[in-house]
Amino acid sequence: MRKIVHSYGVELDWVDPYAKKMGGEVVGNFVVVPDNINTGTSYFLNCDFGISAFYLDVLYHKQIHFRQVNKSKDFIGIYYNLTEGEAILTADDVANPIGKWGYNLAIVDSSFKYDYIVNSGCSAFALCIFVKKDVIKKYFLNTPSLRDHVTKIFDPKLNTIVKFTRMSNDSYHLLMDLRSKEIESPTFDLYLKGTIQCLLAEYIERLTIEDIVIDTVNDRDLIEILKSQEYLLSNLKEPFPSIAYLAKMANMSGSKYKNLFKKITGLTPNAYFFNNKLLESKKLLGRKTLTIAQVSAELNFSNHSYFAAKFKEFFGMSPNHFIKQLL
Template identity: 30%
Template sequence: MKKIFHYYSLTPEWQHKLADQTETKVIDNKIIIFPEKIGKGQSYFTQVTPGISVFFIDLSLNTPLKICREVSENDLYIFHFDLSEHVNLIKINNEDYEIGSYDKLDLAIIDNQIESSYKPAVHERTFAVRILVDKSLLSNFIAKYSSKETKHQTKDKTQKKDEFYHYGNIDSNSTLLLQSLKTKSIHDLSFDSFIKGTALKLLGNFFSRFYDLENNTNPLTQAENEAMNKTKDFLLENIYGPFPSVVFLATMAGMSESKYKIAFKKCFNTTPNNFFIKEKMTIGKELLKSGEFHTLTEVMYELNYSKLSYFTSKYYELFNRKPIDDFVKKGH
């Protein structure tokens, strides 16, 4: 069995070690096409937002392969979603687990400080998505995870207290998201935007299941107001990307989804999604008038939209004008 070793980081440089060991190259810092002697398929890596990246692999092996992830200095949690239609093996802390959609155990969350390995089945289509998340974004989740005593106990006495892994099920909504990803080509122009949006929705679905919904109509504390401003700043800093799920923003704020929605409304008199759209359309108006684009489609892609009709409708709702009315074509 061939063994290959790699590490993870939120930026794309880690892929080169993986590509070198499989005797191929990284294309555009995103794509690896595996050579035929390894198997048929590819992988795709992209940064979703600061603190979140996603790695996608779709591969049918021709030879047994063990993919070993080494511990690195990067403080990450790895959310592994496996929708392979067979059983693969994943090893965490020297314990083997079967994982795959047919096994009903298809989700693993691993601390980057714990070594793990992945052995896809040979002559079967292996399909998995790994979302890498900076630990600093999930401190509240980790605290609640420990408090619920769902931390997985192992025989490894060297494991640090803040290291953990979780092994369980993908929810049905996430399964549908992953199934839709199966039908996409990594060479489509819209693939990068699609996988970024999918990654955020997968995280949102997970946290939606994890947190107990609770209502809180009390006045916001100073800490809660600071949390609202933190998530608002996050939206503004990532205005060119897709909208992160409300549940993900709530996790960042250390609140349940319902409490976060109420708190955001109190602070900004609107919903997180409407706030995001308004700011995005405001920037869109500046881009349209900039004279730096040849077509409306270019502006649309710059704003991370894939449907011109959606962009047009949201723009009209806000300004009572169509994008074409404000568009200054490059060179004119």
């Protein structure tokens, strides 16, 4: 496995060192690497004052362990990731799936360090947006529901900006539309800048102070919450474990655990577990090997009617309707 220790930043001084560590070079706005590493497009752009981006649409031909250690602590990284194949965020040897079917949106303070592994055959499609904290502050100050809380949100002694969650359908469609554009076109930069502005606007419009938990998070806290998420995902066929049990596993008090879990995922532990149980049910139904009743029993729903009602509430269609769409 090849290991690459690199950094990102709003200023593009990270690009040349990154290209060299990948065994490649910078050509215009492209990072060109040897075909035995990956094939496809790696494109960077200075988008506006305080905003830059790294656009990836590549197929990896070698397993690579990326370790991100940023030199600058003055920006927020917003990572939209629709990678297909085995790509994982690692925390103390616990693998957390990243990409289309796992976490596909991460909002992370540049002070965090983390490891990301992609395997050979992994098709990576991601848009990484780097935004100066001062720029995000201005957006927040122009948002009435957030204006009075800006000082606390951006005070590192009171709060850490970090979230691993899933993007909205609107964000997904914006990215798919961008992917359909010809990158060699003279208008691609305009599409890229427009997509970034729309993604930022969509994220901020959806954000309310109820979604923000003011609290600090250190590397150890983040690892424990990610490990807890992985535990929940590995036990979807079981009833929800108690908060006390999960908090003990994470070496936290119950109140701290609940606060940090919601801060990092945007959901309570119960909601995270239940939502992923429903996502798993859809995956099982999609395989067409189990009946609706069997899926309900497999995932330990209290009864078939309750499962059907919750499935419709979450996906906007009944399990029967979903199955008919597969025919």
